[in-house]
Amino acid sequence: xxxxxxxxxxxxxxxxxxxxxxxxxxxxxxxxxxxxxxxxxxxxxxxxxxxxxxxxxxxxxxxxxxxxxxxxxxxxxxxxxxxxxxxxxxxxxxxxxxxxxxxxxxxxxxxxx
Amino acid sequence: xxxxxxxxxxxxxxxxxxxxxxxxxxxxxxxxxxxxxxxxxxxxxxxxxxxxxxxxxxxxxxxxxxxxxxxxxxxxxxxxxxxxxxxxxxxxxxxxxxxxxxxxxxxxxxxxxxxxxxx
Numbered sequence: 001x002x003x004x005x006x007x008x009x010x011x012x013x014x015x016x017x018x019x020x021x022x023x024x025x026x027x028x029x030x031x032x033x034x035x036x037x038x039x040x041x042x043x044x045x046x047x048x049x050x051x052x053x054x055x056x057x058x059x060x061x062x063x064x065x066x067x068x069x070x071x072x073x074x075x076x077x078x079x080x081x082x083x084x085x086x087x088x089x090x091x092x093x094x095x096x097x098x099x100x101x102x103x104x105x106x107x108x109x110x111x112x113x
Numbered sequence: 114x115x116x117x118x119x120x121x122x123x124x125x126x127x128x129x130x131x132x133x134x135x136x137x138x139x140x141x142x143x144x145x146x147x148x149x150x151x152x153x154x155x156x157x158x159x160x161x162x163x164x165x166x167x168x169x170x171x172x173x174x175x176x177x178x179x180x181x182x183x184x185x186x187x188x189x190x191x192x193x194x195x196x197x198x199x200x201x202x203x204x205x206x207x208x209x210x211x212x213x214x215x216x217x218x219x220x221x222x223x224x225x226x227x228x229x230x231x232x
Contacts, residue, residue, distance in 0.1 A: 020154060031218060042117075042204060042222040043158075050218055058219065101167060102220055103150055106225035 002027050006091050006105035013078075013085070013112050021076045021108045022091060023091035029103070030096040032074035035064055037088040037107075046089075050096055078110060086112045115139065117205050117223035124228050126195045132187060133180070134190040134226045136205030142166075146189040146208040150180065154199045161203075169189045200226050203206055 004025045006037025013019045025032065031050045035043040045058030049068040068074055074093075078085045088109050092102040118137045126132040138147065149161040164179045165170045172179040180189040192199055206220040 017135070033219060035222075040225075042224045043206075045219050048219050078222060079193060090156075092158070099163060101160040101163060102158075103160070105173070107156045109156075 004093055004103055004105035005090060006070040006089075006108050009106065009108060011110045012110060013018060015112055016080045018077055018079050019085075019110065021078070021089055021091075021110070023074045023076065023105060024072055025074075025093045025103075027092075027093055028071070028101060029093035030071070031094045032068065033102065034058075034074070034076045035090045035092065036062075037090060043090060045070065045106075046076065064092075080102060085110055116209075119205055119208055119226050120143060120225045122224075123165055124226055126192075126228065126230055128230055128232050131191060131193045132228065134192070134203050134205075134228065136188045136190065136223060137206075137220035138186050138188060138207050138208065140186075140209055142209045143159055144210065146178070147181070148206040148208070149177070149188075149190045149223075150204045150206065151199075151201045151203065152225070160206075162190070162200075166210045192228075197230050197232060200228060200230045 008023045009042050030048040033048040034046040037043050044060050047066040049055035052071050055068050067075045090107045091105045092101045125202045145166045162174045162177045163199045164170050164181045171181050176193045178191045203222045203225040204225045
């Protein structure tokens with residue numbers, strides 16, 4: 001089935017460690033996105049990519065990094081510079097363009113111990 | 114200023130009744146898109162309905178309809194005949210042009226409204 005796969009679903013990290021969240025899609029979508037969600041809050045955009053080998057910072061990019069070497073993959077690294085990384089992370093993709101909705105993965109819940 | 118405002122942190126509705134979830138937006142673009150998503154407690158995001166700024170008719174998808182009032186910059190979601198499975202967080206979102214004005218991309222989300230359907 002076509003869709004977006006995020007892994008791991010749950011992740012625990014010690015302070016000072018970098019961690020990478022995986023996001024893979026087989027929908028042949030050009031655009032991919034990473035959002036962060038804190039409890040009871042809306043989604044905030046971290047990074048997005050509209051084409052391979054290109055990406056742009058979102059509203060809260062500090063302490064995060066991404067790469068887009070393949071169309072299917074858009075991994076997110078949460079670095080030790082991110083002051084408060086405990087959150088729910090959602091990856092999404094879309095066809096791009098104006099009307100295409102975002103398709104989301106099931107999310108990754110990161111907890112810093 | 115908030116791009117998307119959802120003023121109802123929580124709403125309650127009786128099963129089989131209709132409910133309206135409010136959403137107002139702020140943009141100076143003439144071309145934009147408005148989306149509603151549902152997020153159950155499992156965390157997944159489910160797309161419900163889309164309205165383009167140039168669409169003359171209000172969007173409808175099954176029990177969901179979007180009450181689009183362009184002059185008021187509001188895009189309220191109406192759920193008819195509520196079901197217990199409708200209990201979830203609901204997000205309104207908007208897509209505008211990127212800063213360069215040449216392409217459309219990211220969605221900006223509101224804070225969400227938690228809907229609880231009572232039997």
